[in-house]
Amino acid sequence: MLVNSAKEKIKNSVMKWEGVISEPHRFGGIEFKLGKREIGHVHGNYLVDIPFTKKIKDEILSAGLANQHHVLPKSGWISKYLETPQDVDTAIELLRDLLNLP
Numbered sequence: 001m002l003v004n005s006a007k008e009k010i011k012n013s014v015m016k017w018e019g020v021i022s023e024p025h026r027f028g029g030i031e032f033k034l035g036k037r038e039i040g041h042v043h044g045n046y047l048v049d050i051p052f053t054k055k056i057k058d059e060i061l062s063a064g065l066a067n068q069h070h071v072l073p074k075s076g077w078i079s080k081y082l083e084t085p086q087d088v089d090t091a092i093e094l095l096r097d098l099l100n101l102p
Contacts (some may be wrong), residue, residue, distance in 0.1 A: 003045055003046075003082045003083070003084065003085055003087065003088055004045060005045065006042075006045040006046070006082045006087075006088045006091075007029070007030065007042045007044060007045050009088055009092075010042050010048065010088060010091060010092055010095075011030055011042070013092045014032050014039075014092070014095055017034075017096075017099065017101060019034050019035065020032055020033070020034050020039070021033050021034075025041040025042075025043075027043075028043060028044075029041050029042050029043040029044060030042050032095070034099065038051065039051070039095060039098055039099060040094075040095050040098070042091075045082060046081065046082050046083075047070070047079060047080070047081055047082060048079070048080045048082065048091040048094075048095075049069060049070075049077055049078070049079050049080075050066075050077065050078055050080065050091075050094050050095060050098055051075075051076055051077050051098075052076045052077070052078060052098060053076050054075075054076045056076070057076045057077070057078055060078055060094065061078070065080070065090055065094065066078040066079060066080040066090075066094065067079045067080070067081065078094070080094060
């Protein structure tokens, strides 16, 4: 199930954070960057990918907040599928946590 407007809700939230820009992602969707560093990207209204250290990724997976990355499971990247409005809120929180924002 897709969450209508998930991509726009995420973009609207993330673009309020100081220094964050968005641009098209090379594999489709929207990529968010802080300086030259990618902080994550959204594929349509169904998936968000976010890079963490492997240690933090393991904590996120153990807490059940996200899944292994759909293409790079051995990396620090996680995939958050957007099946409910709560998933959208969780994706925004994970992006915020990556940047250590309150």
